[in-house]
Structures are given as structure tokens and as C-alpha cells.
Amino acid sequence: MKNPQRSPTNPGSLRSRFTQVFLQSLLRIRKHNPTSSSSSSHGEFLKRCRRVKVAAYVSMARAVGTRRAWSRATLWRARNGERQRNLLYGRCSKSNSRERSLGKRKRKKKKKKKRDNEEHSFGHAKKLQKLVPGGEAMDFCCLLDETAHYIKCLITQVKVMRSIADFYSL
Amino acid sequence: MDSDDKDKFEPAKQNEDPMNFNSASISSDWQFCSANLSSAPMNLVRPGNSMAVCREDLIGSSSCSSAPMAESFGPALWDHLSTMENLGFVNISAQNNLSTSHLLGIRKVGPESVRGDIGWNPPSSMLKGGLFVPSALGTLPITEGLPHFPTDSGFIERAARFSCFSGGNLGSVMNPFGIAENAGLYQIAGGLVPGPRDVFPASCPKPLPGAQSEKNEMNIEACRDVHLAATQGTPQGSPLKNEGESESLARSRGEAKQGATAGSSNESDEAEFSGGGSGGQDNPSMLEVTGGEGSAKGFDCKKRKRSGEDAELDKAKGAPQLAESPKDDSRTQQKLENNPSSNTSKATAKNNKPGTQGSDPQKEDYIHVRARRGQATNSHSLAERVRREKISERMKFLQDLVPGCSKVTGKAVMLDEIINYVQSLQRQVEFLSMKLATVNPRLDFNIEGLLAKDLLHSRAGPSSTLGLPHDMPMSFPPMHLPPPGLMQGGPTGIGRPVDPLRRPMQNQMIPLAGGFKEPSQLPHPWEDELNNVVQMGFVGGGGGGSGAAPSGQDAEGSVPPPSHTKVEL
Numbered sequence: 105m106k107n108p109q110r111s112p113t114n115p116g117s118l119r120s121r122f123t124q125v126f127l128q129s130l131l132r133i134r135k136h137n138p139t140s141s142s143s144s145s146h147g148e149f150l151k152r153c154r155r156v157k158v159a160a161y162v163s164m165a166r167a168v169g170t171r172r173a174w175s176r177a178t179l180w181r182a183r184n185g186e187r188q189r190n191l192l193y194g195r196c197s198k199s200n201s202r203e204r205s206l207g208k209r210k211r212k213k214k215k216k217k218k219r220d221n222e223e224h225s226f227g228h229a230k231k232l233q234k235l236v237p238g239g240e241a242m243d244f245c246c247l248l249d250e251t252a253h254y255i256k257c258l259i260t261q262v263k264v265m266r267s268i269a270d271f272y273s274l
Numbered sequence: 275m276d277s278d279d280k281d282k283f284e285p286a287k288q289n290e291d292p293m294n295f296n297s298a299s300i301s302s303d304w305q306f307c308s309a310n311l312s313s314a315p316m317n318l319v320r321p322g323n324s325m326a327v328c329r330e331d332l333i334g335s336s337s338c339s340s341a342p343m344a345e346s347f348g349p350a351l352w353d354h355l356s357t358m359e360n361l362g363f364v365n366i367s368a369q370n371n372l373s374t375s376h377l378l379g380i381r382k383v384g385p386e387s388v389r390g391d392i393g394w395n396p397p398s399s400m401l402k403g404g405l406f407v408p409s410a411l412g413t414l415p416i417t418e419g420l421p422h423f424p425t426d427s428g429f430i431e432r433a434a435r436f437s438c439f440s441g442g443n444l445g446s447v448m449n450p451f452g453i454a455e456n457a458g459l460y461q462i463a464g465g466l467v468p469g470p471r472d473v474f475p476a477s478c479p480k481p482l483p484g485a486q487s488e489k490n491e492m493n494i495e496a497c498r499d500v501h502l503a504a505t506q507g508t509p510q511g512s513p514l515k516n517e518g519e520s521e522s523l524a525r526s527r528g529e530a531k532q533g534a535t536a537g538s539s540n541e542s543d544e545a546e547f548s549g550g551g552s553g554g555q556d557n558p559s560m561l562e563v564t565g566g567e568g569s570a571k572g573f574d575c576k577k578r579k580r581s582g583e584d585a586e587l588d589k590a591k592g593a594p595q596l597a598e599s600p601k602d603d604s605r606t607q608q609k610l611e612n613n614p615s616s617n618t619s620k621a622t623a624k625n626n627k628p629g630t631q632g633s634d635p636q637k638e639d640y641i642h643v644r645a646r647r648g649q650a651t652n653s654h655s656l657a658e659r660v661r662r663e664k665i666s667e668r669m670k671f672l673q674d675l676v677p678g679c680s681k682v683t684g685k686a687v688m689l690d691e692i693i694n695y696v697q698s699l700q701r702q703v704e705f706l707s708m709k710l711a712t713v714n715p716r717l718d719f720n721i722e723g724l725l726a727k728d729l730l731h732s733r734a735g736p737s738s739t740l741g742l743p744h745d746m747p748m749s750f751p752p753m754h755l756p757p758p759g760l761m762q763g764g765p766t767g768i769g770r771p772v773d774p775l776r777r778p779m780q781n782q783m784i785p786l787a788g789g790f791k792e793p794s795q796l797p798h799p800w801e802d803e804l805n806n807v808v809q810m811g812f813v814g815g816g817g818g819g820s821g822a823a824p825s826g827q828d829a830e831g832s833v834p835p836p837s838h839t840k841v842e843l
Binding site: 130149154156159229231235236245248249254256259261269 | 664665669672675685686689695697699703708711
């Protein structure tokens with residue numbers, strides 16, 4: 105699954121990695137939700153769309169690995185998203201504690217960094233911070249760096265997804 | 275022959291000694307040397323012989339030996355050669371090229387500055403000569419004996435080592451000469467490495483700002499130590515200097531030695547570089563060659579050079595300035611408050627004209643690591659500058675990445691563009707995921723086959739997408755979404771938004787369309803339109819028209835504005 109060439113600047117390797125991971129996740133989604141288009145309700149469809157979208161981002165993050173802050177943030181968010189949602193709704197105390205223990209370090213780091221680096225970021229950068237996963241915990245300089253890499257990966261992702269969609273839409 | 279030469283040299287040298295000691299003017303020294311030269315046997319003039327002579331009788335032949343060497347280099351270099359003479363010894367290990375490089379290096383300094391040095395050099399050199407001549411006749415390496423005297427790379431090394439290590443040596447050797455000696459040493463050190471130093475400020479900030487700060491600190495320590503050693507004998511007790519030196523002494527000793535040794539080796543490299551390169555004009559390029567490595571060492575050289583310059587300017591002030599100038603750049607911890615503005619202005623004057631040679635003695639070749647003209651040399655501002663440069667670097671990279679941003683200038687606008695682009699990309703991902711969600715259940719995935727074909731498509735895909743003009747990617751999202759929104763309206767509606775883009779797309783779509791040989795076809799009512807749309811590269815939308823419509827409309831509503839701005843651009 106992971107090519108020896110990890111450099112995202114080599115689009116071939118990143119693209120192939122992403123394609124593999126993404127297709128596998130698509131298959132998994134299809135298996136879990138074997139519904140035909142005609143019978144799918146609006147809600148179901150939206151859920152599926154969201155799953156596919158999350159799968160796309162997660163597969164890209166996996167293809168990139170943990171070298172990048174945004175990929176780490178994406179993976180962490182995906183892993184703990186459920187727990188976060190539970191936390192929000194106050195459903196499960198267990199999940200809260202789990203989330204706390206697992207996400208403690210990361211959240212603390214993020215908050216602390218956010219406080220420290222707020223002065224460095226401009227007003228525009230805050231928008232960008234929200235767009236780029238994990239951007240809140242970065243100073244402006246790192247944010248630009250991550251943004252550049254994130255844009256590169258997004259472009260690759262869009263291309264692959266489009267080609268898959270085109271492939272299967274014919 | 276050699277012995278004859280030596281004999282001739284010795285009396286010449288002896289004659290010179292009083293001359294040198296007495297005369298503060300360089301010209302008289304030079305004239306004397308030239309007189310000696312003229313009177314010297316012809317065989318000395320020949321480079322080969324002169325080299326041999328130099329080697330054999332280093333100290334004694336100081337000015338005389340270097341003079342023939344000078345002559346061998348040509349009248350053009352006479353000034354510099356004379357400085358060489360006074361400075362010392364085209365050295366044992368010195369080869370012709372090295373000496374040439376050294377001369378070139380000296381040239382950068384400017385004759386006036388060197389002259390200042392020369393006034394001091396002879397006494398010390400002569401002293402050393404006197405000391406060593408009896409013992410060192412015929413023994414080549416005077417290197418040990420006269421570490422601090424001129425020989426291009428060897429000189430620099432020794433100067434560094436000497437100044438850093440030889441608090442005691444200085445005392446033993448130099449004390450008889452007092453302050454002047456120490457100042458002179460500094461001047462020598464300063465005078466000899468002007469060229470490479472000149473180069474440094476221009477490109478020092480560039481290569482490794484982070485690494486540089488560490489190295490600079492080390493070098494500063496070294497310089498401080500040097501200053502300390504140099505000024506030990508000096509009665510000039512400028513409070514600042516003393517304080518700084520006492521502060522840094524403990525710290526700087528070990529570091530200085532490390533820094534000095536590192537710096538000295540680098541200095542030698544730099545000297546060679548400077549010599550190897552052209553004159554002062556090529557300094558920036560040379561500096562870039564040395565790169566970050568050289569910068570650290572150059573920093574060390576700079577400090578000493580600066581101190582030398584200061585001493586030249588005003589010997590009384592030289593030491594305090596020595597202490598002050600190197601510290602300001604990257605040592606905020608130092609209590610010493612330098613005069614950054616004065617140093618900076620001087621340095622910047624020199625930085626801007628690395629090759630200034632005709633300047634008066636007041637203008638010296640300060641070499642600042644990073645501070646540029648009119649900029650503060652406070653460490654905070656330096657760090658700020660480094661940070662700003664990093665940011666601008668990344669902004670440039672992003673400019674290349676985001677299409678249509680080449681004309682945009684300014685961080686705010688760039689940031690807006692970047693934000694828009696990221697948002698549009700994320701919307702595209704969302705839309706494509708939607709499409710895939712609808713497409714997904716219909717088809718059986720043949721992963722291996724799909725992968726192979728997908729990679730093919732991916733290769734074809736980028737060609738189609740990249741082939742588009744810049745505003746195309748941005749206009750894609752709106753075109754993606756209206757078709758789903760219009761799907762309810764009917765197939766005809768799709769054709770219209772597609773048409774304007776069809777023409778530019780078709781030639782690019784052909785390879786893409788060619789790749790679509792899959793048997794599975796979507797049983798869409800709008801299959802024809804969808805095929806058209808797909809050929810156009812548009813996502814035609816999935817079967818979930820009702821589901822897609824609201825989201826499509828929403829996206830449509832939000833997408834046009836950014837695309838609008840894009841198209842306008």
C-alpha cells in the first residue's frame with residue numbers, strides 16, 4: 105500500500121497511493137451500504153456522500169502519511185470524530201474519557217499553540233487556519249507551508265476522484 | 275647563492291628595522307624596500323628564486339623577499355604586494371597562487387586601510403623577524419613562529435588561532451610593543467580578510483539564518499575572546515569593553531577556541547575563495563559559493579576585520595568598537611549595547627559597495643552578517659527579518675501553486691486567493707464524493723483493472739485539466755454544479771452551460787474520452803447529455819437528482835462568486 109517513494113512531490117507515487125487507498129475505502133463503503141440509487145433516501149444518500157468525502161480525505165491523509173501536520177490532524181479528527189460527536193452531545197462518558205486520554209496531548213498542544221501563535225497570524229490567516237486541517241495549531245509560517253502541501257494533495261485528490269467518477273459514469 | 279641572498283637580506287632587514295620602527299608612513303617603508311629591491315641582486319627577481327629565497331629566509335627576508343615576489347606579480351599589484359611585505363611573509367607554505375589570492379584579498383580592503391595596518395605590521399613583523407632570524411635560518415616553517423603574519427590562508431588560520439589562543443603568547447611576544455602591537459595584529463587580521471568579509475553580509479542572511487545564529491554566536495564569542503586577548507595589553511579601559519569581555523570571557527574561551535578553529539579553517543577557505551574569485555565585485559557570488567558554511571566563518575572574520583577597521587579608524591576607540599560591533603548582531607544577552615546604527619551604517623556602506631577601494635580610511639569594510647542598510651541590528655528585528663523572508667518565500671511558492679496568482683502582489687490579496695482556491699478545491703472534492711456516492715453502488719469494482727485504467731485515466735486526466743487555461747479550474751465548479759441542478763430542468767438545460775466550454779475542451783477531451791472504453795454505462799435518462807458533459811470533463815451528476823439538486827443549488831449559489839472573481843482576474 106505504501107510505496108517506498110513517500111515524497112508527495114512525485115505525483116505518480118502519491119496519486120497511486122491515494123488511488124489505492126481511496127478505491128479500497130470506496131469498496132468498503134459499498135459493501136457496508138449496498139443500496140441502489142433508486143431506493144436510497146435523501147438522508148441515506150447524504151450519509152453516503154459524507155462517508156465518501158471523509159474516505160477521500162482520510163485516504164489522502166494516509167497516502168501522505170504522518171509527516172504533515174494537516175494529514176495528522178485529519179487522521180486524528182477521523183479517529184476521534186465519533187468520540188467528539190459523542191462528547192458534544194454528552195452521550196457517553198466513556199467516550200469522553202477515552203477522547204480525553206487519547207486526544208489530550210494533541211488538544212493541549214493545539215490550544216497552547218493557538219494561544220502562542222495567535223499574535224503571529226493575520227486576520228486572513230485565521231480563515232486559512234480553519235480551512236486547513238490542523239491549522240489552528242500553527243504559526244503563520246508553518247501554516248503557509250502546510251497550505252502549500254495541502255493544496256498539492258487536494259489537486260491530486262480532485263484529479264483522481266474526477267477520473268474515477270468519469271470512469272464509472274460512462 | 276642562497277646564502278648570499280640571505281646575507282643580503284639580513285643587512286637589508288636590519289636596516290629596515292629602524293626604518294620601520296621609526297617611520298609611520300608606509301611609503302617610506304615601501305621606498306626603502308624598493309630601494310632594497312633595486313639594489314638586490316637580479317636573481318632575486320626571478321619568481322623561482324624569490325620563492326626559494328622566501329622559503330629559506332622567511333623572517334629576515336620579510337619585506338625584501340616579498341618584494342621580489344611582488345615584482346614577480348607585476349607592478350599593478352605593487353601596492354598590495356608592499357602591504358604583503360609589511361605584513362609578513364609570503365609564506366613558506368604559501369604558493370604563488372595563494373599569495374596572489376592573498377594579495378587579491380588585500381586589494382579589497384583598500385590601500386588606505388592596509389596602509390594603516392602596515393604601519394603597525396612592520397614593527398611586529400620585524401620584531402619577529404629579529405627573534406627568529408637567528409634561529410630560523412634555513413628552517414622553513416615559520417608558520418609556528420609567526421602565526422599571525424600574512425599568508426593568505428595560512429595567515430588567516432594562524433591569525434585566528436593566534437588571537438584566540440594566545441593571550442599568553444600575545445603577552446610574551448607583543449607586550450614589548452604595547453597596545454600598538456595588539457591593535458596592529460587586529461588590523462592585520464582585519465586587513466587581510468576584507469574580501470571574503472565583504473561578501474558575507476550580502477548573502478549571509480540568505481543561506482542558513484537559523485544555523486547562522488548559532489555559528490554567529492560562536493564566532494562572536496571567538497571575536498570577543500580575540501578582543502579580550504588583544505586588549506589585554508591595552509590600557510584602554512573602556513568600561514563597555516571591559517564589562518563585555520569579562521562577561522563573555524568565561525563563556526567565550528572554550529567556544530572561541532572552537533569557533534576560532536572552525537572559523538580559521540573556514541577563513542582560509544574564504545580567503546582562497548576570495549582570491550580564487552575575482553576582485554571585490556564578485557563578492558556576492560563568491561559568498562554564495564561559500565554559502566552558509568562560509569558565513570559562519572566569515573562572521574568570525576568579519577568581527578575581527580571590523581575590529582581591525584575600528585582600530586584603524588581610531589585606535590583608542592578600536593578596542594571598544596571591537597567589543598561592541600560583533601556583539602550587537604546576535605547576542606541580546608550581552609549587556610553591551612553597541613552602536614548598531616553606526617556600525618550598520620558603516621557596514622551597509624561597505625555592503626553596498628563591496629569593492630570599495632578608494633574610500634578614505636574613515637569608511638571601512640564592515641561586514642555585517644545580516645543587517646542591511648538602514649535596518650536595525652537588534653536580534654529581535656533580525657529574527658523578524660528571517661521570519662519575514664521565510665514567509666515571503668512560501669508565499670511565492672503558493673503563488674506558483676495557485677493558478678492565476680502570478681500577477682497578484684501583496685500578502686492579503688494572495689491569502690484571499692489561496693483561501694478561495696482551497697475552498698473551491700474542497701467543494702470539488704465534496705461534489706465528486708457526491709458523484710461517487712451515486713455512482714458507487716451501481717458498479718462492480720474491479721480493483722486491479724480499475725487501478726490500471728485509473729492510472730491511465732489519471733495520466734490522461736491531468737493533461738486535460740492542466741491543459742485548461744488558468745481560469746478554467748475555477749470555472750469548473752460552477753459548471754459542475756449547474757448540470758445537477760439543471761438536471762431536473764431537463765437535458766437541454768445541460769447543453770447550454772456546457773457549450774461555451776466545449777470548444778476549448780474538445781481537443782483535450784479526446785484522449786480522455788478515448789480512455790473510456792468501459793462496458794458499463796449509466797442508465798441515465800440524460801445519458802446523451804451526460805456523455806457530452808463527461809466529454810467536456812464535467813461531472814454530469816449522479817442518479818440522485820433530487821438529492822443532488824439542493825446541494826447542487828447550494829453549491830451553485832456559493833461557487834459563482836469566487837469563479838466570478840477568478841474570471842475577472
